[in-house]
Amino acid sequence: MPIILDKVSHVYGQDTAMAVTALKNVSLVIPDGQFIGLIGHTGSGKSTLVQHLNGLMKATSGSIYFNGEDIDAEGFDKKMLRSKVGLVFQYPEHQLFETDVFADVCFGPKNLGLSKKEVELRAYEALKLVGLEDAYFYQSPFDLSGGQKRRVAIAGVLAMKPEVLVLDEPTAGLDPKGRDEILDQISRLKKETGMTVILVSHSMDDVAKYVERIIVMNKGSVMYDDAPREVFRHYQELEQIGLAAPQVTYIMKDLQDHGYDVSDEATTIEKAKEEIKSWFARLSAVGKGR
Amino acid sequence: MLRDITLGQYYQADSVIHKLDPRVKLGTTIIFIISLFVFQGAWGYAVAALFLALVIKLSKVPFQFMVKGMKAIVFLLLITVIFNLFLTPGEPLVTVWKLTITKEGLRMAVFLSIRLGFLIIGSSVMTLTTTPNQLTDGLEKMLKPLNKIKVPVHEIAMMMSIALRFIPILMEETDKIMKAQLARCADFESGNLIKKAKSLVPLLVPLFISAFRRANDLAMAMEARCYRGGDNRTKMKPLHYEKRDYIAYAIVACYVILGIAAGKLMPLLVSGIIQLV
Numbered sequence: 001m002p003i004i005l006d007k008v009s010h011v012y013g014q015d016t017a018m019a020v021t022a023l024k025n026v027s028l029v030i031p032d033g034q035f036i037g038l039i040g041h042t043g044s045g046k047s048t049l050v051q052h053l054n055g056l057m058k059a060t061s062g063s064i065y066f067n068g069e070d071i072d073a074e075g076f077d078k079k080m081l082r083s084k085v086g087l088v089f090q091y092p093e094h095q096l097f098e099t100d101v102f103a104d105v106c107f108g109p110k111n112l113g114l115s116k117k118e119v120e121l122r123a124y125e126a127l128k129l130v131g132l133e134d135a136y137f138y139q140s141p142f143d144l145s146g147g148q149k150r151r152v153a154i155a156g157v158l159a160m161k162p163e164v165l166v167l168d169e170p171t172a173g174l175d176p177k178g179r180d181e182i183l184d185q186i187s188r189l190k191k192e193t194g195m196t197v198i199l200v201s202h203s204m205d206d207v208a209k210y211v212e213r214i215i216v217m218n219k220g221s222v223m224y225d226d227a228p229r230e231v232f233r234h235y236q237e238l239e240q241i242g243l244a245a246p247q248v249t250y251i252m253k254d255l256q257d258h259g260y261d262v263s264d265e266a267t268t269i270e271k272a273k274e275e276i277k278s279w280f281a282r283l284s285a286v287g288k289g290r
Numbered sequence: 291m292l293r294d295i296t297l298g299q300y301y302q303a304d305s306v307i308h309k310l311d312p313r314v315k316l317g318t319t320i321i322f323i324i325s326l327f328v329f330q331g332a333w334g335y336a337v338a339a340l341f342l343a344l345v346i347k348l349s350k351v352p353f354q355f356m357v358k359g360m361k362a363i364v365f366l367l368l369i370t371v372i373f374n375l376f377l378t379p380g381e382p383l384v385t386v387w388k389l390t391i392t393k394e395g396l397r398m399a400v401f402l403s404i405r406l407g408f409l410i411i412g413s414s415v416m417t418l419t420t421t422p423n424q425l426t427d428g429l430e431k432m433l434k435p436l437n438k439i440k441v442p443v444h445e446i447a448m449m450m451s452i453a454l455r456f457i458p459i460l461m462e463e464t465d466k467i468m469k470a471q472l473a474r475c476a477d478f479e480s481g482n483l484i485k486k487a488k489s490l491v492p493l494l495v496p497l498f499i500s501a502f503r504r505a506n507d508l509a510m511a512m513e514a515r516c517y518r519g520g521d522n523r524t525k526m527k528p529l530h531y532e533k534r535d536y537i538a539y540a541i542v543a544c545y546v547i548l549g550i551a552a553g554k555l556m557p558l559l560v561s562g563i564i565q566l567v
Contacts, residue, residue, distance in 0.1 A: 051469065054473060056469050056472060056473060079475050079477075082472065082473055082474075082475050083475055086473070087473040088473075089466065089469065089470045089473065092470065094466075094467065094470075094496055094499075094500060095467055095470040095471060095474075095492075095496055096496065097491065097492045097495035097496050107471075107474055107476070107492065108474040108475060111474060111475035111476055111477065112475055142499070156474060157473065157474060160474065160475065
């Protein structure tokens, strides 16, 4: 179900001396099934933005439409919205509270008023989706490792069967291995379920590998909204706002500057590898021709 | 959601009141509160109002900030006023159905609301112009003599400043966890009392866990820096009385004398004038 944001603004502490504008006239269309990266420096308003998507925060001005309906309209079912737009917060493992993993994952679907059987089925499916082994299901969530806790927390949101999944910095505080595992899992999830996924991050390297569209936020407004390689063309502007293009982009640019005839459009290591390989192939072809 | 509470908040400004030694401000606040109960009659309160107005003016804190603190006690104030108004025995003024407003009740209600209002505004002037750290520093130094009778003054002050420091952090944390559970369709509002209490479990368990985690981290960080209590510990910003602090004490003394005198003498003076006329 598409989400449309129409000139959404949000001001913290309005009408006080300490008013801060967190969002300024943000207009976006989020169609079904896209894999989107939402990128911005700390304080750029990305977390504020995602909390508007499921109605946790109310826009100071502007409106948000979910499936064509204004979410701030009277009588709009916010509970339904929150089950359809699953939001996984930063450090989601801090929200765990039940005595065992399975019961915690059941919390979301139980709140939807489903039958016990359906609740348990969904919890089981969600735990399978995030790749947690059965042996952990009835352990206390507090005995798990950081990465496992995070999976359980993500499963807690997935169990509501959302159509849009928003993850706020899902890799914060994880080691490189844990980070890759979580991101691969999310990407697999996206392929299996076909849901819309919005990945919030401040690391281009994390995002470039997976997403098909990047939205760059700066000081509360949308700066770029395009395919990854189009966005990375502006790497100098990105640096000015405290972000950076993926490291491979810099390598390819350097190669270009040194007179090698390679394209600088590669955004992932795999693509860069192919590009360099094809350059070698071209070189040897030329060599043979000579 | 919980960010709007201003009671106990610090307001940054460059004023004489901000620069005063925290001991002066603590002492003055205590004296002011006592004076509100010692002073008698309208004249005493007039002096207190004048004093309060002077301090607020000097502090450069917008008046609306102090009124905001009042919002928290509006309910308490209302109950006090209503009870005093209707339940004080004395000369009846108005009777509505079975409730009687007496002259004494009216007097009590007015004075009590003035007292409570001044009390809140007076103490919020102190918290608005003093950082929690200064406050606990001041308290520690004031209570230092109690060390002789084995009261762990430094430890108490340390605990106070940590507790104060953690209030905003825990409030933010509550907000965060609440939102995370709301995102899982948690319902904190509907249902009867038992259901509501039960619905707080998903909020309280993570909150306690995070409080313990933070406490543990802090204790580790303190131990890693070899922190050990108060003996021979020096301060980064030691407290010294300066000229302005002595002047402030003198003003407070004048205020107390003036207030008592006004309460006792003015009624005599007024009745004297009336008799003469």
